[in-house]
Amino acid sequence: MENIYQHFREEEKRFIDQTLDWAQQVDMQYTPYLTPFLDPREQYIVESVIGQYEEVQINEYGGYEAAERKRLYLSPSYFEPEQKDFDIKLAEIRYPKKFADLSHGKILGTLMGSGIERNKIGDIITDGERWQFFAEGAIMDFLLSSIDKVGNISIQLEETAYTDIIRPKDTWEDRDVIVSSLRLDVVLASAFNFSRQKSKELISSGKVKVNWNETERPDSVLGIYDVISIRGYRRIRLQSIEGKTKKEKIRLSLGVLDRNS
The missing domain is CATH 3.30.70.330 (RRM (RNA recognition motif) domain)
Structure with a gap:
C-alpha cells in the first residue's frame, strides 16, 4: 500500500489510522463496520483509504439525499446494506x-x-x-x-x-473561482469577494472554522471537501480542483451554502 499519509495533513494522521483499523477489520474478518457521522472531509479521507482495499466497499447514508454529514457502511464487496443497517x-x-x-x-x-x-x-x-x-x-x-x-x-x-422529513430551505450553490493558491485567506477572499487583509483579520480574530475546528492560520492549505465557515457569512465547501489557467492560477469549484445559523 502506498504511503497514504503524504496526501493529507499531519493533524489528519490519527483519523487515517482509525480508518485503516476499520478497513483491516472488514478485510480480514469479513465483518461490516458502521462509522459514526462523518463530515465531508472525513468521508473523503475514508474513501481514499478504502480505495486501497479491493475487497472492501463503501455505502453511505445521512438520512436524506442531500445530507452533508453521513454514516459510512464498510463491508465485504459482496454485501449490500439496507437503509435500516445505518441505524x-x-x-x-x-x-x-x-x-x-x-x-x-x-x-x-x-x-x-x-x-x-x-x-x-x-x-x-x-x-x-x-x-x-x-x-x-x-x-x-x-x-x-x-x-x-x-x-x-x-x-x-x-x-x-x-x-x-421536511424539505430543507438550505441549498448549495455551485460557484467557480480562480485563485493564486490554496491558502485559506486567498480562497476566502475570492469566495466572498473581499480583500486578503479582511480575510486575514477574520481568521486571526477566531471567526473562521475549517471542518468545524477554529483556526487562526491564514496560510493553512485547503484540500478537497474541506468545509470553511465564517461567523456572519455563508459556508463554503471546496468541491474540486479543476486545473490551472495559462497564468498558472488554480481553478476551483466551490459549493456555497446560505444556512440559517
Whole structure:
C-alpha cells in the first residue's frame, strides 16, 4: 500500500489510522463496520483509504439525499446494506413557533451540552419554521428523555418517521473561482469577494472554522471537501480542483451554502 499519509495533513494522521483499523477489520474478518457521522472531509479521507482495499466497499447514508454529514457502511464487496443497517433516526423539535426562534447553532449547542459527541449527530435541518435533526439510533431514547429546552425555550423532542422529513430551505450553490493558491485567506477572499487583509483579520480574530475546528492560520492549505465557515457569512465547501489557467492560477469549484445559523 502506498504511503497514504503524504496526501493529507499531519493533524489528519490519527483519523487515517482509525480508518485503516476499520478497513483491516472488514478485510480480514469479513465483518461490516458502521462509522459514526462523518463530515465531508472525513468521508473523503475514508474513501481514499478504502480505495486501497479491493475487497472492501463503501455505502453511505445521512438520512436524506442531500445530507452533508453521513454514516459510512464498510463491508465485504459482496454485501449490500439496507437503509435500516445505518441505524439513523429522525427527531423533530416542537416549540412555540409564534413566540420563539431557534437556530442551527443553538440546537447543536444544546445537543452537545447534553454530553453527546458531535459525531453521534447528523444534519440539523429546517424549512424556515420546523426543525429536525438526525442522530444515531442508539442515543435517540436518551435525547428524547433528557432534552426539554433549547436555551431558555421550552421544547419537546419527538421521534419522526422518514416519511415526514421536511424539505430543507438550505441549498448549495455551485460557484467557480480562480485563485493564486490554496491558502485559506486567498480562497476566502475570492469566495466572498473581499480583500486578503479582511480575510486575514477574520481568521486571526477566531471567526473562521475549517471542518468545524477554529483556526487562526491564514496560510493553512485547503484540500478537497474541506468545509470553511465564517461567523456572519455563508459556508463554503471546496468541491474540486479543476486545473490551472495559462497564468498558472488554480481553478476551483466551490459549493456555497446560505444556512440559517
